[in-house]
Amino acid sequence: MVARIVVVLACMVVMLRLSEAAVYKVGDSAGWTTIANVDYKLWASTKTFHIGDTVLFQYNPQFHNVMRVTHAMYRSCNNSNPISTFTTGNDSVTLTNHGHHFFFCGVPGHCQAGQKLDLNVIQHDSSKSLSDPPISSDSSSPSSSPSTTTIPAAGVPGPSPSHAASLPHVASAVVVALVSCLFVNFAY
Template sequence: MTVRIVVVLACMVVMLRLSEAAVYRIGDSAGWTTIANVDYKLWASTKTFHIGDTVLFQYNPQFHNVMRVTHAMYRSCNNSKPISTFTTGNDSITLTNHGHHFFFCGVPGHCQAGQKLDLNVIHPTSSTPLSDPPISSDSSSPSSPPSTTTIPAAGVPGPSPSHAASISHVAAAIVALLVSCFVANFAY
């Protein structure tokens, strides 16, 4: 009986954490581009990223890509050996651990022109203020579903339509179901 209580409580904690995950569209309405002169460093500084959050890179795949790189590669815009490369134009990446995550466009000249991003996922015990709410849906987003990838941090110590709302409702329903099962088991 005690094991059942622990399992139910653990499931509730996991579901509550999932309901807090956010989806951020890189560059907001401008997306991942060199044309709109987006300051990605400034953009990232206005957000607080947490483990479980998802970042969405939306771009024209004929002109751009997304490369996940090391800190040294990021600083020098070296695209010779990226950790991973994304090319769909609608890349969804879930952040799975704290620390810095480094990205840039591998098309020659784009990183040097500022199409690079350093995301700092805060440590779970950090007391950093909450960020802006996740993005909302707009008509300019591509119609194809995002390709989803989960990646770890780059190993450097501590830097759309939103699916967060639907996850929140599902998590709340699961928690309610678990609570009702928990209460039913103890009613007898």
């Protein structure tokens, strides 16, 4: 009986952890474009990105693409050697490390027109150092599955993280407390 309860509670904890990840459509209803005059800097500043979140770039592939680039390339809109390029029009990128992640449209003039995005993934675990090496997996082929390519943090300061407890973390703590109570009650 105790083993079943522990398995169920462990599954609940795993489900809570998975439910923490969010999916963000870049540009919201406008998507990834130059036509709607989307302020991608403003768009990103209204979101709090975490490791495991996914950003979805939706666009017309006849007119746009998505390039993941370094900070220097982002600043100068240099599309000569991107980390990865996406061209499907429905590209998902999972954020797998903290720090800044830089993207822009590689079509000439689009980056200069503002079709560029700097996402800052906040450090979730305060015990980790900012110098922790990122986990990398390069997938630059447009025919491959959505990329989880990562780049190191660029050393650019981002917004201060909120230290408020999130609901999934509180729920995880409650589950742990319940498991502890169950073991104490079943031990007698």
